[in-house]
Amino acid sequence: xxARIAPFLFVFLWSTGFLGAKYxxxxxxxxxxxxxxxxxxxxxxxxxxxxxxxxxxxxxRQWFHIGASGLMVHGLYLAGVFLAIGAGLPAGVTALxxxxxxxxxxxxxxxxxxxxxxxxxxxxxxxxxxxxALVVAGKLGGGFGVAALAPAFVALLGITAGTLYQKRFCPRxxxxxxxxxxxxxxxxxxxxxxxxxxxxxxxxxxxxxxxxGWLVLALSVGAISLLNWLIRHGSAVNVARxxxxxxxxxxxxxxxxxxxxxxxxxxxxxxxxxxxxxxxRR
Numbered sequence: 001x002x003a004r005i006a007p008f009l010f011v012f013l014w015s016t017g018f019l020g021a022k023y024x025x026x027x028x029x030x031x032x033x034x035x036x037x038x039x040x041x042x043x044x045x046x047x048x049x050x051x052x053x054x055x056x057x058x059x060x061r062q063w064f065h066i067g068a069s070g071l072m073v074h075g076l077y078l079a080g081v082f083l084a085i086g087a088g089l090p091a092g093v094t095a096l097x098x099x100x101x102x103x104x105x106x107x108x109x110x111x112x113x114x115x116x117x118x119x120x121x122x123x124x125x126x127x128x129x130x131x132x133a134l135v136v137a138g139k140l141g142g143g144f145g146v147a148a149l150a151p152a153f154v155a156l157l158g159i160t161a162g163t164l165y166q167k168r169f170c171p172r173x174x175x176x177x178x179x180x181x182x183x184x185x186x187x188x189x190x191x192x193x194x195x196x197x198x199x200x201x202x203x204x205x206x207x208x209x210x211x212x213g214w215l216v217l218a219l220s221v222g223a224i225s226l227l228n229w230l231i232r233h234g235s236a237v238n239v240a241r242x243x244x245x246x247x248x249x250x251x252x253x254x255x256x257x258x259x260x261x262x263x264x265x266x267x268x269x270x271x272x273x274x275x276x277x278x279x280x281r282r
Contacts, residue, residue, distance in 0.1 A: 005039035008228060009226060010251060011242055013223035013226070014051055014230075014243075015245075015246050016218060016219070017081070017219050017223070017254055018085070020211045021081065021082060022219075023214075024208050024211030024215070027203040027207060027208035028127050028200065028203065029086070029201045030083045030085075030086040031082070031083075031194050031199060032080035032199065032200045032201055032202050033078065033189055033202070034078055034190055035191050035194055036212065038074075038187035040216045041183050042179075042180055043224070045176055045177075047086065047173070050213075052176065054174045055174050056177045056181075057181055060186055061174070062170065062205060065169040066166075066174075066181040066184060068165060069169070069188050070185060071182075071189065072158045072165060072182065072184050073159070073162030073163065073182070073224075073227075074162075074186045074220075075132050075189055075217055076154055076155065076159075076161075077098075077155045079150055079190065080151040081152070082189070084155065087148035089149060089167055091149075091250070092135070092136035092250075092251070093152070094155075095131075095132070095247035096132055096133060096136045096276075097155070099128075099129065099153055099244060100129065100156055102243060103125050103126070104160045105160050105164065105268070106122065106240070108164060123276075123279055124276045124279025125241065126220070126237075127275060128241065128273050129244070130269070130272060130277055131271070131274070131275070132244055134265055134272065135247050135266060135270055136251075136266075137265060137266070137268045137269070138156055150240065163240060167239075172232050172233060175225045175226070175228050177226075178228060179220075212221060227239070230242070241277050243276070244273050248270035248274070
């Protein structure tokens with residue numbers, strides 16, 4: 001049952017991350033938002049691991065590998081996304097840049113992990129990217145500079161490298177204690193940057209508290225736990241292809257929650273992305 005619903009639940013939860021950023025970023029600096037989020041996740045998951053007597057990493061080398069993967073999957077990816085949106089890059093464009101991950105992962109997985117990528121999967125990955133581009137095409141007209149676009153590419157590299165690294169060096173670890181091991185170095189590095197730049201600012205409004213709570217519980221606990229489970233039980237390419245569904249799902253949620261309309265081209269792109277994901281399956 002979990003194997004059937006986990007991919008769909010992951011896509012839904014991951015897609016809400018852009019909406020959470022939309023709610024919370026007007027009231028906080030991007031890295032300030034993230035450091036509070038990281039600390040809450042560490043406290044929550046450490047309490048859960050101790051309460052349920054979860055196994056912890058057994059040696060320093062395992063701690064290092066899990067922490068390194070977390071620094072890339074969480075630190076680089078989330079910081080890149082939040083800094084890009086905070087700098088004015090539309091969420092749809094950010095999602096499109098990060099949507100390049102399946103193609104980048106498929107290119108590297110064969111060489112680094114020895115995974116075979118079939119011709120049908122390449123076709124599916126290409127169609128998925130075209131579909132994602134069509135979904136967010138209406139948002140590409142706004143003006144933005146390299147300062148806003150560069151963090152999005154850092155996020156792309158972070159999530160790609162982190163997924164491949166985790167699949168190669170630490171594919172199996174407990175999701176409760178592992179979350180602590182992943183978020184600890186991420187919080188330390190992010191906190192050091194915030195202190196060095198003196199950029200801490202948070203307005204504790206109701207909107208910010210709601211966004212923070214949702215991102216901690218639904219994203220950092222729920223979606224990340226599902227991501228770790230999917231990486232452990234599937235190939236890197238199969239996990240990466242799920243990210244193609246994030247921009248269409250985000251557009252659909254924005255239509256349901258905020259009344260944002262979808263053009264016919266975007267609807268066609270959404271269907272194309274879903275078909276691409278189907279073709280790229282194992």
